[in-house]
Amino acid sequence: MTPSTPATAATAPAPPANRAxxxxxxxxxRARRRERSRAIVVTAGLAAAVTAVLLAALAVGDFRIGIPDLLARLVGQQVGELQPRIDYVLFDLRLPRAVTGLLVGVAFGLAGSLFQRLLRNPLASPDVLGxxxxASAAAVLAIVAFGASGFAVSAGAFTGxxxxxxxxxxLAWQRGISGYRLVLIGIGVNAALLSAVSFLMTRADMTDAQQALLWRTxxxxxxxxxxxxxxxxxLVVLVPTALLLARALPRLQLGDDSARGLGLPVERTRLALLLVATxxxxxxxxxxxxxAFVAFLSGPIASRLLGGARPxxxxxxxxxxxxxxxxxFVAQHLFxxxxxxxxxxxxAVGAPYLLWLLAKSNRAGRGE
Amino acid sequence: MRKPLGIGACLAVAAVLSLAVGTKDIPVTTVFDALTAFDPGQVDHLIVTERRVPRTLAGLLVGAALGLAGTLIQGVTRNPLADPGIFGVNAGAALFVVVGIAVFGVTSLTGYVWFGFAGAATASAVVYVIGSLGRGGASPLKLALTGAALTAALSSLQSAVLLTDPATHDRFRFWQVGTLAGRDPEIVEQALPFLAAGIVGALLLGKVLNGLSLGDDVARSFGQNTTTDRVCCGLAVVVLAGAATALAGPITFLGLAVPHLARMVAGPDYRRILPLSMLIGPVLLVLADVLGRVVARPGEVQAGVVTALLGAPVLVVLVRRRKLARL
Amino acid sequence: MAGESAAAHTVAAAPAPAPAPAPAPAPGESRRPAVHTERISLGYGDRRVVDELSLDIPPGRITVIVGPNACGKSTLLRGMARLLRPTAGAACLDGKSIHSLSSREVAQQLGILPQSPSAPEGITVTDLVGRGRSPHQGWFGRWTDADEQAVADAMRATGTLDLADRSVDELSGGQRQRVWIAMALAQRTGVLLLDEPTTFLDLTHQVEVLDLLADLNRTEATTIVAVLHDLNLACRYADHLVVLSEGRLVAEGAPREVVTEELVRDVFALPSRVIDDPVSATPLIVPIGRHHGSANRAGTAAGTAAADSVAAAPADTPADAAADTPAEAALDVAAAIPPTGAGSAAVSGVASGAVVRSETELREVVDEPVPLIADKAAPAIDDESRRFLEAAPLLMLASAADDGSVDVSPRGDEDGSVIVLDERTVAFADRQGNRRVDSMLNILRNPRVAMLFLVPGIDHALRINGTATIVRDGELLDRLALKGSPPELAVVVTVSELFVHCGRAFGRSKVWDPEAWPDQGSLPTAGTLLKAHTALRDALRDAERYGS
Incomplete structure (x- = not known):
């Protein structure tokens, strides 16, 4: 062991100037803006794509509505003699359906990504967690056992x-929630409930069974x-609340200890997020x-588009x-x-995409 | 050696119950007569030999197969929550059965068997291949994700077929639930060679699993070829779970719970766990089947439903116990 | 008992050295809140890990907490950071119990870097460091120029500016740790707690990270509390060293005052020499391995490698470590006890000519064994042996430490003392006992063990020689569960040899013959024996102290 000369010991490297x-x-x-501008571009691109598909859904069908007429009627301008027909198809048939699709998609996409980010596990989507x-078990029970339809089924689904x-x-609570435990228990509850659904299906008459299958799809x-x-x-209440609570995700992503160290009341925030997502x-x-699988797929697709680790x-x-x-749109018009x-x-479309992502990331050595 | 004997006794009791209990309860003496001195003129004798014997046999075989498959898959993935279901076995079998009914006009259980088997094998092969790409091979999370994604894809296709073809749905929903009811001797005979081969193969894999359970590095240092070992185990799982699903439809949780029970009785040596799994699986399945016949008289709750409803609490307890994550 | 030994060597809480005049904090710097604990008890479930510990952290200094594995140092840090609610007592920030403050209030004053934190996949360095600003933003806060400045400062201080665009996944371990520290710095707190910030880093990066913390302490006067496992680095960087053992405070103070050979031996169960670090003049612990310390000293009275290096140290380093300290004297006594197998000094009551000193002398008395017996060791567990092992409810476990001291202790379970994992491996549970864990400590230092398996009523016994490993996780523990509760630890033994011990000793002693068993009442109980031993120990200590 040769001791270093006292000189080097005395002149320790000068502390770096700590002021940037x-x-x-x-x-x-610049580094921050680069990420943020990608996020802005992706968000804007997605918004444009959603608008385009929305317009297509409104325009295309057995009765085709031209884009100028469509836009005119949407902002309340008169369009001539076809107007009554256009109004019926547009406002009574297509618009409610398209808006429902938009809102439901937003709800599922948001909820799915909240679950996955919150539990730090891409498997932890509501369709995998049970x-x-x-919702299915309660709705199928309502349809099969009580012959319910419409609002009663919806209420049942929400309750379920x-x-x-x-x-x-x-069941997952044990002096706190561990994401892993919650996912595994969710998988178990999921299997039990699905088996209950299968059982209910065998007890239904043919029409009810078909209606229940349609609902479940x-x-x-x-x-x-x-x-x-x-x-x-x-959604006017839930979506803003969700977006506000989602500001805790960057901290939750770092693990419970780091999140607490950064001043987040972890259990309370997590419970609030789970409530809103549910x-x-x-x-x-x-x-x-x-x-099927909108909630499962939206988060992973969005994060691949964004890059980085923004929620x-x-x-x-x-x-x-x-x-x-x-x-x-595809389901209505392409078959x-x-x-x-x-x-x-x-x-059918989303799952192969996810499989492809998995194969790709596994091959790149990132899959663990 | 007392414990295996005890389980053997349970198995005998379960089998006798399965022969005696049902919509019409038949005294044990009559069951005995039907087996030893068959009289075709007696309705009870006919019920025993024509209905309940094949059904019980199916239960025994399926239970043994799923118990062994579960033990193998947990041993190979070293994941205490693994279940043949994560290989997409059920979803694959379901889709193929649906296609069999809708496209090829298959209407009998004997026809379902082949489709179910092919589907289970295809799906699990796909899941295994995609799940084992990349670094670290087939890790539990990769397999689970891939299995879930494939299940998603397959069940979408399945509901597409079912929605357009209510007649198929009408048949399929009774297969989907997983039951031992209505299995006649012919179907059992069809599945028997596969199940027998799978069971024998699985029982030979105890030493291999012992090695794998210590980790790949240690196993390799014992001179095992871990890749070959995994492929052998995977093949056995596909044959066992595929044939069982083909025979009885999707039965959940049996493959998950049995290995844990067997380990509790047998300790850590897979050369003992495997035979015990083969005994415990049938006990549970046959008892679940008997229970299903009793609770909703005069109707029946299918064995698949009973195992799921009883199995979910088992899973929850397992998960809540400490340090379950690693095996 | 362990408590007693710890108490015996407690350095009476040395008064914290008067803080060196810390540089005036830069303008706009956060203040340094005072951190202390008041009889804090911490644990997980029913298990108490830290026991009524009171500690004052000197403000503006670097405090390093050390102690053997599982002594509760990380738990203590988690308690001080409000990550773990105490079962009794409190951790305080500026005199207020930390749990009476909101997590945000705490986060603005005190930062914590947990042990091996996990970054989300794909996160960039800037993004991660920026997340350190969140305690200052709140739910509706916007990103401000002050935030940007704090992030840039933190990245400059940690030398991570060049990594700004990189993904954390692709960084080296040292870079990644610097980025995490940058995140904690961006939080701009007066107190920074770090749990083993140098784990998994090579020596260069360990020094780099610790230098960074020292810079930070010097320039910003940040109070730093770190848990470290490397004692020498701890001594070098700590202004104030806190030594924990089994959840209790054993010693605290400046490293030079605290670290002695006795302390290292008592707390870390490690015989060592403590010399002056030739670079920093802080204490330097030189462990005495099994192959060096006693053997060398048996040969030469003075020279050990450690002493040589002291002699070679520059003249300006204080040389008092080379002088005979009481600790060293004690070591000399220990060294005088010969390692196993070497000859023996005088034995009381035996004439020196009557002592056997070599194998030749031994063989003069005992003939060579016949080949069957000489070769009776088996290399692995065959099926017959397995049946015997599984039938044995009791085993005697012999272990030897690296300093030659040996231990033998009984182990038993209702279902059999061991489970046989395969031909080469057995495992048994370490059920909670008196927490002395002598055998376990021996195994840590020297994994070779011997086990003698006894079956009641059977005169012969099996012995296994092998190598032991202590396991604290995994399915094995569940397999060893007793009434559903898995043991804390298990020991896995890789078998190197298996022997049969013939039954003559058992036969002669009639140990299994109830006729030969003594009347229970005629023998001292365990309690009586313990009492007698304590009395004897006290007498000896008094004799030493007062020179009876």
């Missing part, structure tokens, strides 16, 4: 989602303005059924709307005479 120069600040700002299954969520939270068929109003009323799922499911709740909500609207409910397409 304006150049340093500019450098940091919350959608809770909230009850399933409360059950999972209570998720569809926008019987959207009405009443429904839109109810949905909108709920509310969004419940409302969306009540309106359109558990549209991206708004982009996720827009991805949800885009996926729902475009899937409904000739055969119309499918939207849930068939979201699952």
């Amino acid at each position: 120069t304006s150049g340093d600040v500019a450098r940091v700002s 919350i959608s299954a809770g 989602a909230v009850a399933a969520s409360a059950l999972i939270y209570a 998720g569809s926008l068929y019987d959207s009405s303005w009443d429904e839109v109003a109810a949905l909108l009323g709920c 509310g969004l799922i419940g409302v969306g499911t009540a309106a359109a059924g558990p549209v 991206g709740t708004v982009p996720a909500a827009l991805v949800g709307a885009l996926v729902t609207l475009s899937s409904d 000739g005479d055969q119309q499918f409910p939207v849930g068939v397409v979201t699952g």
Whole structure:
């Protein structure tokens, strides 16, 4: 062991000047702006895409409405002799359906990404955790056992989602919530509820079973303005609350200890976020059924578009709307005479996309 | 050696109950007569031999197969929550059965078997291949994600078919629930070779699993080829779970719970766990089936529903216990 | 008992050295709130980890908490950071219990860097550092120029500006740790707590991170509390060293006052020499390994590698460490006890000519064994042995420490003392006992163990020699659960040899013959024995103290 000369020991490296120069600040700002501008571009692009698909959904169909007429009627201008027909198709048929699709997509996309970010696990979406299954079980029970339809089914679905969520939270609570435990218990509750649904299906008569299957797949068929109003009323409260609470996500993403160290009341915030996300799922499911995998897919797709690790709740909500609207468009128009409910397409298109993502990230060595 | 004997006794009791209990309860003596001195003129004898014997046999085979498959998959993935379902076995089998009914006009259970089997095998192969790409091989989370995603894709296709074809849905919903009812000897015979091969194969894999349970590095230092080992175990799982699902429809949670019970009885050595799983699985499934016949008389609750409703609490308890995550 | 040994060496809470005149804080700097704990008890569930610990953190100084694994140092830090609610007592910030403050209030004054924090996938350095500003923003706050300045300052101080655009995933361990520290700095708190900030870093990066903390302390007068596992680095960087053992405060004060060879031996169970660090003149702990310390000293009275290096140290370093301290004297006594197998000094009551000193002398008395017996060791557990092992409810575990001291202790369970994992491996639970964990400490220092398996009524016994590993996680513990509760620890033994011990000793002693068993009442109880031992110890201590 050769001791270093006393000289080097005495002249320890001078402490760096701790004040950053304006150049340093500019450098940091640039890095931050680069990420933020990507987020802005992605959000704007998604918003434009949603608008485009929305317009297409309003214009295209057996009765085609030209874009100029469409825009004119939307802002209340007269369009000539076809106006009564246009108004019927546009305002009574297509607009409620498209707006329901938009709102439901936003609710599912937002809720799904909240769950996934909150529990720090891409598997932790409401359709895997048994919350959608809770809604399904309650709705199918209402349809099969009580012959319910319309509002009663919706109310049942909402109740089922909230009850399933409360059950999972209570079972997973052990001096706090661990994301891993909650996911695993959710998977168990999901399996039990789905098996209950299968059982109910065998007890139904043929028509009820078919109606229940349609509901479970998720569809926008019987959207009405009443429904839109109810949905909108709920989302006006839930979405801003969710976006506000989502400001805690950047801290929660760093783990419970770091989040607490950064001044976040972790359990309270997490409970509030879970409540809001469950509310969004419940409302969306009540309106359109558990549209397959919109909630599961929106978050991962949005974060791939954004890059980095921003929580991206708004982009996720827009991805949800885009996926729902475009899937409904495909389901209505691309299979000739055969119309499918939207849930068939979201699952069939979204899941392979996720598989592809998985294969890609696994191959790149990031999959753990 | 007392414990396996005790479980053997449970198995015998379960089997006798399964032969005696049902919509029409048949005294045990009559059951015995039907088996030893069959009289075709007696309705009770006919019920026992034509209905309940095949059904019980199916329960025994499916239970053994799912118990073993669950133990194998938990051992291979070293994940105490693994279940053949995560390989997409159920979703694959379901889609193929739906296609069989809708496209090929299959109407009998004997026809479902082949479709179910092919579907289970295809789906699990796809999940395994995608899930094991990249660094670290087939990790539990990768497998679970891939399995969930594939299940999503397959069930979408499945509901597309079912929605356009109510007649198919009408048949399929009774397969979907997972039951032992209505299994006649012919179907059991069809599935038997696969199940027998799978069971024998699985029982030989105890030593391999012991090695794998210590981690890949240690296993390799014992001279095991871990890739080959995993493929062998995977094949056995596909054969067992595929044939079981083909025979009885999707039965959840059995493959999850049985290995834990077997480990509680047998300790850590897979050479003992595997035979015990083969005994415990049938006990649970046959008892679930008997329970299903009793609770909703004169109707029946399917065995698949009973196992799910009883299995979910088991899962919750397992998860709440400390340090379950690693195996 | 462990408590007693700890108490015996407690350095009476040394008064914290008067804080050196800290540089005046830069304008706009956050104040340094005072941190202390009042008889704080912390634990997880029923398990108490920190026990009524009172501690004052000197403001504006670097405090380092050290102690052996599982002594509660990280738990204490979590308690001080409001991450863990105390079961009794309190952690205080400026005299107020930290749990009476809101988490945001705390976060504005006190930053915590947890042990191995996890960054979300794909996050960029700037984004991560920026998240340190959140306590100052609130729910509706906007990003301000002051935030940007704080982030840039933190990145400058940690030398991470060049990494601004990079993704945290692709950084090296040292860079990543600097980024996390930058995040904590961006929080601009007067107190910074760090839990093992140097774990998983190579030596260069460890020094780099600690230098960074020292800079920060000097320039900003930030109060720093860090848990470190490297004692030497702790001594070098700490103004104030806090030594914990089993959840209690063993010593605190300046490293030079606190760190002695006795302390290191008592707290870390490590025989060592403490010399002056030739670079910083702080204490430097030189461990005495199993292969160096006693063997060398047996050969030469003075020279050990450690002493040589002291001699080579520059003349201006104080040389008093080379002088005979009481600790060193004690070590000499320990060293005089020969390692196993070496010859023996005088044995009381035996004439020196009557002592056997070599194998040749031994063989003069005992003949060579016949080959079957000489080769009777088996390399692994066969099925027959397995049946025997699984039937044995009791085993005697022998272990030896690196300094030659040995221990033998009984282990038993109703269902059998061990489980056989495979041909080469057995495992048994370490059920909670008196917490002395002598065998476990031995195993940590020297993994070789021997186990003798006893079956009641059977005269022969099996012995396993092997290498032990202590396991604290995983499914194995669940397998060893007793009445549903898994043990805290398990020991896995890799078998190197297996022997049969013939039954003659058992036969002669009639140990399994109830006829030969003594009357229970005629023997001292465990309590009586313990009492007698305590009395003997006290007598000896008094004798030493007062030179009876």
